[in-house]
Each structure stands twice: as C-alpha cells, then as structure tokens.
Amino acid sequence: LPPSERIGFAVMGLGRLTLGEILPAFLQGRLAKPVALISGRREKARSAGHAYGIGEDSLFTYDEIHKLADRPDIQAVYVVTPNALHAGQVEALAAAGKHVLCEKPMANSSADAKRMIEACHAAGVKLMVAYRCQYEPFNQLVRKLVQSGELGRPKLVEAINTQMQGNADQWRLKPELAGGGALPDIGLYCLNGTRSVLGEEPESLFAQMVSPPDDPRYKNLDETFSFMLRFPSGVIANCATSYGAHESKDLRIHLEKGWISLENAFAYTGHRLRIGRRQGDHKIVSEWHIPAENQFTLEIDHFAECILQNQPPRTSGEEGLRDQKLMEALYQSARTGQMIHL
Ligand code: NDP
Structure with missing residues (x-):
C-alpha cells in the first residue's frame, strides 16, 4: 500500500525489542507505518522519533x-512494555479506541x-x-507438514528454549x-509453538521447576522449568526452558514416517x-531451504491486514488467554508435584 493508506501504529515502550527489532521491522513492511511513540523518557523518544520521521507532536x-x-x-498501538503493565495499558488503549498488538x-x-x-x-477494537x-515461514512450514499427514501421525514433540539471563536489576528478574x-x-515459546504445530489443546500436564538455592536472582522465580503435555490424539510433548543454560531454541517432531527438526x-x-524419512530401503535426511523473512514485519503486517479487512487476527487475545491458563496449571503442577487434568 502507499504510505498514506497504511495503518498508523504507535509503539509503546522504547526498550531493546522496540529499538532493535520492531521499529526497523516496520521499514520492511507493506501495510503498516509507525506514526507515534509512547515512552517514559522524552529524550529517548525524541531521538527514536527523529530516526523514524515522527515529530514532537x-x-x-x-x-x-x-x-x-x-x-x-493512530489506528493501532504495539505494546512492548514489561509484562505486568500490559493489562492496564491495553485497557486504557481500548478505551481510547485503538486496536492493540x-x-x-x-x-x-x-x-x-x-x-x-x-x-x-466492549470498545470494538481488535x-x-x-x-x-x-508468522515465521519455517515454523509455518513445519505446522503445515505436521498437519498435512504427509509424514504420518505425530507421536512426540520436543521443544526447548534456553538462554543465559543477566544481572538482577532488570524487570525480567522481578516477579x-x-x-x-x-x-x-521464554518457555512460552515451547508451549505456544507445540499447540500451534499440533493444532490441538493439551488434556493433561505435569511440570517440575528448579531455582538454584545459591543464586539470589532466583529466590522467587523459576530458573529452569520443564513440562510434559499430553494431547487427546495421543501425542506427548516434552518442553523445557532455562535462564541458566547456554542458548538453544529447537523444535523436533517425531512422526510415524519421519522426523522434523x-x-x-x-x-x-x-x-x-x-x-528425516525413509525412502525405499534407505533412511534419508534432507535440509529444506526457503527464503528467510523478518517475522516481526510479517506479524505487524498481519495485524494491519486484519484491521484493513476487518478480520480476526490469527493469534487473538483468546489464544493468549489459553496460554495464560496453561501456565497457571503448569506452575500449580510444579508447586504441588501433581499431574493436572485440564
Ligand atoms: P526492555 O526492558 O528492553 O524495555 C521495556 C521498555 O518498557 C523500557 O525501555 C521502557 O521504555 C518501558 N517501561 C515502562 N515502564 C517500565 C518499567 N517499570 N520498567 C522497565 N521498563 C519500563 O524490555 P524488552 O523490550 O526486552 O521487552 C518488552 C516486552 O516485549 C516484554 O513483554 C517482553 O516479554 C516482550 N519481548 C518479546 C520478544 C519477542 O521476541 N516477541 C523479545 C523480547 C521481549 P521507555 O523508557 O520508552 O518508557
């Protein structure tokens, strides 16, 4: 679309994700443009505004x-602040008549x-x-492959998301x-990714968590969290996340006729x-190449398209709510040692 017809976004919270990924992602998009910034720090807002042609007003x-x-x-607002602030901010934005990502x-x-x-x-906004x-093409291809049945029925999913977490001052380490x-x-990626790839909701779960007693950063937080989900079709998913292990972010699906990594x-x-699959008498492994694309751009353009065409977004508030409920059940399981039937 020409810039004059694109959906105008305000971006709220000028932290690492906004400055490093989201604002640059708008430049590659087709349907959205950043037109305003919401920040607690004027100088930072001014300098980001300058870089993206957003004026003082x-x-x-x-x-x-x-x-x-x-x-x-300003038709939509992208909320990129610490987690605890999302709820109140989204309510205020809805009251102001803005669609919210x-x-x-x-x-x-x-x-x-x-x-x-x-x-x-209530406000009639998305x-x-x-x-x-x-919205990322490789993840979408995996979902399509699994759900097409081409490799038979899925049996096991393994999803892991780990990365080292830094100093104690940051909001991520404040419960x-x-x-x-x-x-x-970060464990949320394993949960949401598994649900998305299978297109199914778990029927039971079990979790364990560890917070190393000698590390004050994790006095009231999970450093390492591992969980198992069982799905009605019979698939079992093993998911794990940690702030204390070197980065790995892998998804593997084991199906009747092959595996996807x-x-x-x-x-x-x-x-x-x-x-990996069987071909005749041979087991073969092939690497699939598709063009990489900026997933933030695809995600923002998807929301802009939903606004333009008055369609519901693929990852709606209800999708988020399902994960929130599941994470509550996961913590309950980890605290009590009980398996939870959903
Ligand atoms: P940062 O700490 O880098 O930035 C958060 C920004 O929020 C701050 O720069 C600040 O912006 C604003 N803010 C408002 N109130 C507070 C407060 N009380 N304490 C700290 N910051 C505050 O965080 P990230 O950018 O890494 O994360 C922001 C959100 O994005 C989180 O919800 C996180 O989970 C999510 N995220 C998602 C990722 C993804 O891949 N989808 C990756 C990384 C994060 P200002 O100074 O302008 O007011």
Whole structure:
C-alpha cells in the first residue's frame, strides 16, 4: 500500500525489542507505518522519533494514552512494555479506541488476560498477541507438514528454549513485573509453538521447576522449568526452558514416517529445517531451504491486514488467554508435584 493508506501504529515502550527489532521491522513492511511513540523518557523518544520521521507532536507519555483518542491517524498501538503493565495499558488503549498488538506474555494472570479481552471487545477494537513464530515461514512450514499427514501421525514433540539471563536489576528478574521466571518469558515459546504445530489443546500436564538455592536472582522465580503435555490424539510433548543454560531454541517432531527438526525455531534468525524419512530401503535426511523473512514485519503486517479487512487476527487475545491458563496449571503442577487434568 502507499504510505498514506497504511495503518498508523504507535509503539509503546522504547526498550531493546522496540529499538532493535520492531521499529526497523516496520521499514520492511507493506501495510503498516509507525506514526507515534509512547515512552517514559522524552529524550529517548525524541531521538527514536527523529530516526523514524515522527515529530514532537506524536510523542506521548504513559499518562497521555487518553489523548490518542483525538488522533485518528493512530489506528493501532504495539505494546512492548514489561509484562505486568500490559493489562492496564491495553485497557486504557481500548478505551481510547485503538486496536492493540500486545507483546507476549499477554499478562501475568488469566484474570488480567480476560479483562483485556473484555475491554477490547466492549470498545470494538481488535486485540492480537505478538506470537511472532506463528508468522515465521519455517515454523509455518513445519505446522503445515505436521498437519498435512504427509509424514504420518505425530507421536512426540520436543521443544526447548534456553538462554543465559543477566544481572538482577532488570524487570525480567522481578516477579511483580515479569509474572514468573523462564516459563512466561521464554518457555512460552515451547508451549505456544507445540499447540500451534499440533493444532490441538493439551488434556493433561505435569511440570517440575528448579531455582538454584545459591543464586539470589532466583529466590522467587523459576530458573529452569520443564513440562510434559499430553494431547487427546495421543501425542506427548516434552518442553523445557532455562535462564541458566547456554542458548538453544529447537523444535523436533517425531512422526510415524519421519522426523522434523527446526533448529533455532524460536530465534529471530538462523532457522535450519531438516527432515528425516525413509525412502525405499534407505533412511534419508534432507535440509529444506526457503527464503528467510523478518517475522516481526510479517506479524505487524498481519495485524494491519486484519484491521484493513476487518478480520480476526490469527493469534487473538483468546489464544493468549489459553496460554495464560496453561501456565497457571503448569506452575500449580510444579508447586504441588501433581499431574493436572485440564
Ligand atoms: P526492555 O526492558 O528492553 O524495555 C521495556 C521498555 O518498557 C523500557 O525501555 C521502557 O521504555 C518501558 N517501561 C515502562 N515502564 C517500565 C518499567 N517499570 N520498567 C522497565 N521498563 C519500563 O524490555 P524488552 O523490550 O526486552 O521487552 C518488552 C516486552 O516485549 C516484554 O513483554 C517482553 O516479554 C516482550 N519481548 C518479546 C520478544 C519477542 O521476541 N516477541 C523479545 C523480547 C521481549 P521507555 O523508557 O520508552 O518508557
């Protein structure tokens, strides 16, 4: 679309993700453009505004969300702030009549997630949760391959997302802002990715978590979290996440007639897709190459398209709510040692 017809977005929270990935991703898109910034720090907003052609009159603070109501050129807002703030901010944005694209995890509780969905519904605006991997071409191809039945029925899924977490000052290590430790931040990719690839909802789950007693950062948070999901079709998924292990972000699916391995499945770049299968008497492994694309751009354009065509987004608030409920059940299982039937 020509710039004048694209959906105008405000981006809220100018942290690492916004400055490093989201604002640059708009430049590669077709349907959306950044037209305003919402930030607690004027100088930072000014400098980002300068880089993206956003003027002083389009820089807002968090207290000024209501003023967006007078700005019809801002049709949607991308919320990229610490997790605990999402719920209140989404409610305020809905009240100002804005469509909302909200970063994951959607909220810190299923109760908050429900409030967000209701606020957007009441205001007649769309709500999408930024599950970028669902828009990423390699992950989409894996989903298609699994659901096509080409390799038979899936039996086992393995999903892992680990990365080292840094200093104690950051909001990610403060339970009141983060809502949990590794699980809601990075383990969520294993949960959402497994559900998405299988196209099924788990019927029971079991979890274990470890917080090393000698590391004060994890006094009230999970450093390492592992869980098993069982699905009605009989598939079992083993998922694991940790803030204390070197980075790996891999998804593997074992099916009747082959296996699918997506290395760096949950990363921004570096996806590597290999398929192992039997051909006649031989077992062969082939690597599949498809063009890599910026998944943030695809995700933002998807939401813009939903607004333009008045369609529901693929990763709606309800999709986020399902994960919030599952994460609550996972923590319950880890705390009690019980298997949970859903
Ligand atoms: P950062 O800490 O880098 O940035 C968060 C920004 O939020 C800050 O820069 C600040 O912006 C604003 N903010 C408002 N209130 C607070 C507060 N009380 N404490 C700290 N910051 C505050 O975080 P990220 O950018 O890494 O993460 C933001 C969100 O994006 C989270 O929900 C996270 O889970 C999600 N995320 C998603 C990723 C993905 O791949 N989809 C990857 C990384 C993060 P300002 O100074 O402008 O007010």
